[in-house]
Amino acid sequence: MTRFVDQYPPDCMAGYPCISSPRFSTVIVQTSSGDESIEQKWQHPMYRFSLPDAVRDHATFEAVRDHWLVMRGPVHSWPFRDPLDFASRALPAPNQAPVVTMLDQQIGVGDGATTRFRITKTYLRGSQSYTRNIHLPIVSSVLVSSNGVAVTSGFTVEREGGYVVFDVAPLAGRVIRCGYLFDVEVRFEDDESFEGAVQSYAVSGFADISLFEVRPC
Numbered sequence: 238m239t240r241f242v243d244q245y246p247p248d249c250m251a252g253y254p255c256i257s258s259p260r261f262s263t264v265i266v267q268t269s270s271g272d273e274s275i276e277q278k279w280q281h282p283m284y285r286f287s288l289p290d291a292v293r294d295h296a297t298f299e300a301v302r303d304h305w306l307v308m309r310g311p312v313h314s315w316p317f318r319d320p321l322d323f324a325s326r327a328l329p330a331p332n333q334a335p336v337v338t339m340l341d342q343q344i345g346v347g348d349g350a351t352t353r354f355r356i357t358k359t360y361l362r363g364s365q366s367y368t369r370n371i372h373l374p375i376v377s378s379v380l381v382s383s384n385g386v387a388v389t390s391g392f393t394v395e396r397e398g399g400y401v402v403f404d405v406a407p408l409a410g411r412v413i414r415c416g417y418l419f420d421v422e423v424r425f426e427d428d429e430s431f432e433g434a435v436q437s438y439a440v441s442g443f444a445d446i447s448l449f450e451v452r453p454c
Contacts, residue, residue, distance in 0.1 A: 260285060284449075292443065324417070325337050334418060338416045341415065347412075352403045356379075430446070
């Protein structure tokens with residue numbers, strides 16, 4: 238069974254407000270002296286998305302129900318646009334796409350043999366950095382350059398996995414950059430998620446929805 242279904246959720250689940258929370262798995266052990274030992278289990282965080290009061294009327298309820306049924310609850314995963322982070326450069330405002338450029342992110346350097354370059358995004362803070370693998374780029378948005386010159390043909394973009402694949406390997410020393418928009422692969426929280434939404438909606442007329450990132454194997 239193919240778990241990922243490339244079908245966006247209803248519009249009510251794809252906007253703002255949204256609480257976007259990247260979470261690492263960290264074990265902190267404090268010794269009797271007060272010192273701490275840290276073990277980080279995940280190299281990359283997993284995202285959790287909370288959509289406060291996403292269900293506000295009956296039409297929205299039906300749209301969410303249909304998506305729940307089609308996705309078999311938490312069985313299938315699907316693309317979700319994080320309104321706070323979905324581009325190769327900073328957003329001007331939540332849920333507002335910036336103008337991406339072919340120079341936004343360096344994704345590799347040619348060696349004359351490699352044809353597949355993983356799409357990544359690097360976050361900077363002072364001298365420190367974190368590089369995130371982008372698993373679901375929006376293919377039509379991807380702009381590619383080699384040594385600062387636009388590349389408009391001779392490559393494809395893998396939607397699932399997030400790679401730029403050249404027909405011919407870039408020459409050694411060529412700096413490969415790209416700009417793009419991207420989605421995150423998510424699922425519903427668990428089998429009880431929709432029941433909770435139904436109960437909340439029945440009582441108050443509003444219901445929250447929680448989504449969890451699914452990391453491709």
